[in-house]
Amino acid sequence: MPLPIVAIPADTRILEGAVWHAVKGQYVNATLKVAKAMPLLVPALEEHADVEAVLDRVDGVLISGSPSNVHPLLYGRDATDKDGPFDPGRDAVSLPLIRRAIERGIPLLAICRGIQELNVALGGTLASEIQEEPGIWDHRKPETNDADEAYSIRQTINIKEGSCMARFLGHAGTVQVNSLHRQAISKIAPRLQVEALADDGTIEAVSVIDAKGFAVGVQWHPEYWAETDNPSRALFEAYGQALRDYAAAKQVTA
Numbered sequence: 317m318p319l320p321i322v323a324i325p326a327d328t329r330i331l332e333g334a335v336w337h338a339v340k341g342q343y344v345n346a347t348l349k350v351a352k353a354m355p356l357l358v359p360a361l362e363e364h365a366d367v368e369a370v371l372d373r374v375d376g377v378l379i380s381g382s383p384s385n386v387h388p389l390l391y392g393r394d395a396t397d398k399d400g401p402f403d404p405g406r407d408a409v410s411l412p413l414i415r416r417a418i419e420r421g422i423p424l425l426a427i428c429r430g431i432q433e434l435n436v437a438l439g440g441t442l443a444s445e446i447q448e449e450p451g452i453w454d455h456r457k458p459e460t461n462d463a464d465e466a467y468s469i470r471q472t473i474n475i476k477e478g479s480c481m482a483r484f485l486g487h488a489g490t491v492q493v494n495s496l497h498r499q500a501i502s503k504i505a506p507r508l509q510v511e512a513l514a515d516d517g518t519i520e521a522v523s524v525i526d527a528k529g530f531a532v533g534v535q536w537h538p539e540y541w542a543e544t545d546n547p548s549r550a551l552f553e554a555y556g557q558a559l560r561d562y563a564a565a566k567q568v569t570a
């Protein structure tokens with residue numbers, strides 16, 4: 317049986333004076349080694365992105381994290397100096413890809429920027445520089461050049477009873493995760509339900525209400541420790557099973 321294929325929208329990066337379309341290796345590694353699926357990178361095209369052509373050929377979608385932010389015009393307000401940096405090519409691919417993957421029942425896992433894109437794609441809004449709000453913890457990436465330290469597991473979240481996340485992880489209640497974000501969900505989209513909260517009330521996981529299949533977003537980074545951290549591994553294994561189920565069902569109806 318060939319591996320299921322997972323579309324991962326790339327970021328726009330400027331390297332060596334040229335435009336690159338790039339995805340961090342940790343998302344590729346977790347998809348391949350823990351979800352047991354073949355990553356397929358999708359370029360960040362501001363125009364001409366054919367998401368149907370992509371979705372016809374894959375068994376899942378993974379929306380990765382990124383230091384860039386969703387442009388606020390996409391959730392109904394003008395940009396301020398707190399909202400950048402932006403990646404219009406990434407936005408132009410990921411938002412329609414998310415909407416159509418949900419409509420078609422294609423397994424979707426959205427991580428960090430991904431949960432924010434999921435919320436915006438379905439009509440929600442985002443808050444910027446959340447650490448400046450009273451009572452909100454500092455969720456930002458730690459000041460370090462060491463990746464393991466940046467993605468260190470250092471925050472308690474609370475998984476809701478009866479949630480999809482509780483099913484995937486095997487329990488509800490407290491879980492330890494990492495945290496590298498300055499934005500978060502402000503108004504939650506109508507079709508999303510909260511799956512987990514931080515102690516300061518920040519939404520840390522959501523799922524799509526009445527989804528045809530696996531459709532989950534998390535604010536933390538399960539991909540980074542997916543091979544060694546139990547909650548991270550459990551989430552990617554559940555995603556992998558959803559991919560195989562979707563691929564098998566496609567074979568039957570082909």
Ligand SMILES: N[C@@H](CCC(=O)NCCCC(=O)O)C(=O)O
Pocket residue numbers: 380381382383384385427428429430457496497498499500
């Ligand atoms: N930009 C958004 C989303 C944050 C995010 O995806 N962080 C992971 C990338 C970290 C990095 O590579 O720098 C926000 O800040 O909320």
